[in-house]
Amino acid sequence: MTKSSAPGTARGSGPAAAASARGGRPRASSRRTLEDAAGELFLERGYARTTIDQIAQRAGVGRNTFFNYFATKSDLLWLDVDDTLRAVPEVLEEVPAGLAPSDALREAMLGLAARHPHRGIPLALSQRETIGAEAEFRASGLERFLGVAEQLSVFLADRAGRTPNDPLVRAAAGATVAALVSGASGWALAGVERGALVDAVRTAVEPVSRGYAPVLDAAPPATR
Amino acid sequence: MTKSSAPGTARGSGPAAAASARGGRPRASSRRTLEDAAGELFLERGYARTTIDQIAQRAGVGRNTFFNYFATKSDLLWLDVDDTLRAVPEVLEEVPAGLAPSDALREAMLGLAARHPHRGIPLALSQRETIGAEAEFRASGLERFLGVAEQLSVFLADRAGRTPNDPLVRAAAGATVAALVSGASGWALAGVERGALVDAVRTAVEPVSRGYAPVLDAAPPATR
DNA sequence: ACTCATTATGGACTGAGTACCGAAACTCGT
DNA sequence: ACGAGTTTCGGTACTCAGTCCATAATGAGT
Numbered sequence: 001m002t003k004s005s006a007p008g009t010a011r012g013s014g015p016a017a018a019a020s021a022r023g024g025r026p027r028a029s030s031r032r033t034l035e036d037a038a039g040e041l042f043l044e045r046g047y048a049r050t051t052i053d054q055i056a057q058r059a060g061v062g063r064n065t066f067f068n069y070f071a072t073k074s075d076l077l078w079l080d081v082d083d084t085l086r087a088v089p090e091v092l093e094e095v096p097a098g099l100a101p102s103d104a105l106r107e108a109m110l111g112l113a114a115r116h117p118h119r120g121i122p123l124a125l126s127q128r129e130t131i132g133a134e135a136e137f138r139a140s141g142l143e144r145f146l147g148v149a150e151q152l153s154v155f156l157a158d159r160a161g162r163t164p165n166d167p168l169v170r171a172a173a174g175a176t177v178a179a180l181v182s183g184a185s186g187w188a189l190a191g192v193e194r195g196a197l198v199d200a201v202r203t204a205v206e207p208v209s210r211g212y213a214p215v216l217d218a219a220p221p222a223t224r
Numbered sequence: 225m226t227k228s229s230a231p232g233t234a235r236g237s238g239p240a241a242a243a244s245a246r247g248g249r250p251r252a253s254s255r256r257t258l259e260d261a262a263g264e265l266f267l268e269r270g271y272a273r274t275t276i277d278q279i280a281q282r283a284g285v286g287r288n289t290f291f292n293y294f295a296t297k298s299d300l301l302w303l304d305v306d307d308t309l310r311a312v313p314e315v316l317e318e319v320p321a322g323l324a325p326s327d328a329l330r331e332a333m334l335g336l337a338a339r340h341p342h343r344g345i346p347l348a349l350s351q352r353e354t355i356g357a358e359a360e361f362r363a364s365g366l367e368r369f370l371g372v373a374e375q376l377s378v379f380l381a382d383r384a385g386r387t388p389n390d391p392l393v394r395a396a397a398g399a400t401v402a403a404l405v406s407g408a409s410g411w412a413l414a415g416v417e418r419g420a421l422v423d424a425v426r427t428a429v430e431p432v433s434r435g436y437a438p439v440l441d442a443a444p445p446a447t448r
Numbered sequence: 449a450c451t452c453a454t455t456a457t458g459g460a461c462t463g464a465g466t467a468c469c470g471a472a473a474c475t476c477g478t
Numbered sequence: 479a480c481g482a483g484t485t486t487c488g489g490t491a492c493t494c495a496g497t498c499c500a501t502a503a504t505g506a507g508t
Contacts, residue, residue, distance in 0.1 A: 023506035024454025051494065062457040073495070135367075142366035149402075171406035171428035178373075178402035179395045186391035204395035211435015247475035248485025275463060286488035297464070 047133035080120035271357035304344035
């Protein structure tokens with residue numbers, strides 16, 4: 001890998017983290033400037049042919065300042081998604097406690113989808129031909145959702161009275177997230193006339209939830 | 225990402241590719257030497273702290289020769305798995321034609337598992353503390369299995385009379401592969417007393433297959 | 449004024465991956 | 479035996495992401 005910067009720390013790593021600290025030099029509002037500069041350059045010359053130096057330069061900022069805001073170049077490809085993904089813990093807490101594990105799984109994904117802004121489609125996807133970062137986009141994306149899968153494992157383990165390392169739990173969490181990603185990317189790739197993200201996600205995730213229901217909702221093995 | 229080198233081209237990219245070419249300088253049997261040197265160094269100093277130069281040097285070979293055999297440093301983490309993954313197309317062809325799509329999905333995964341050598345556990349997993357390449361290991365692994373998911377989408381589309389881009393198809397393929405990975409890594413992480421890989425994979429994949437059965441095995445939408 | 453915390457920035461460094469080029473080593477046709 | 483074509487080997491040089499470190503700028507609190 002190299003970096004990754006899980007969504008939790010992604011933006012958090014930047015100056016935005018120390019939100020309400022006392023003193024300190026004020027941020028030159030560079031973050032948004034950097035995003036914009038990067039967006040322009042990606043459209044102009046493509047992702048691969050854009051260097052971090054160029055981004056920083058266009059933003060009128062030092063190269064190191066870039067790394068103050070983003071841990072990785074590829075973080076720029078996931079701006080909106082990271083916003084949503086950072087809300088995962090919160091979303092998981094909001095899932096009603098009474099639900100069967102398999103239902104809780106589905107509802108968690110729907111809750112996440114409901115949070116995502118309607119226009120929050122990664123540049124890399126909506127302008128894929130122009131930006132041309134297929135490979136790096138997928139790689140950096142997979143790591144993000146792997147993080148989600150891990151959180152989901154813990155959540156599911158709790159709800160199902162099993163351990164997070166239970167193979168069944170991990171498989172269910174992984175498959176669910178995979179379905180989520182498929183649904184979401186299908187939605188994102190649909191034209192302007194795409195429906196609601198929640199619907200796309202439901203269609204994709206439902207079967208997984210249903211499939212794991214018999215094994216997941218049954219009483220966990222006696223051995224704890 | 226950066227490189228990736230899909231399993232199909234992974235080894236193929238190296239000299240081993242031009243198997244039965246006519247003339248040319250003979251390979252100094254370096255491939256295996258490089259693998260061994262890398263393995264030693266990874267155990268000695270860990271993955272991250274091992275440079276390609278060091279590997280090449282210990283193997284008594286030029287740095288460039290390394291890249292003749294491996295496209296990426298992380299390829300070294302997946303030697304055996306790549307062998308198995310390269311057989312995916314073949315495995316898919318061997319899945320009986322009469323099966324329902326959801327069953328075909330499961331059988332494909334089992335067929336793949338059956339091919340994998342019993343001792344084929346990535347160094348990075350069996351020696352994870354020593355090697356310490358968690359992040360890069362996962363990242364490079366995810367890409368590989370994403371490749372599998374894509375092949376599986378095409379396969380499934382064919383078997384289900386749908387298109388490979390059908391959201392349902394992609395979701396099913398993705399979820400299935402996710403389950404496969406969960407099962408396989410659970411198996412790999414189990415101690416010496418692990419059972420058969422096929423069994424672990426079956427347990428993980430079964431529910432997904434079963435879950436998608438109703439939607440997948442039904443007649444595809446009239447519109448094409 | 450002084451201290452502390454935070455951000456900005458510049459310089460230097462590591463290491464992966466790429467490009468290019470010429471030399472070695474082998475096959476084959478003549 | 480010789481030359482042509484082909485493949486591997488290996489060196490030099492380069493690009494660029496990401497890290498480290500030291501220093502200056504800017505503000506809040508006392």
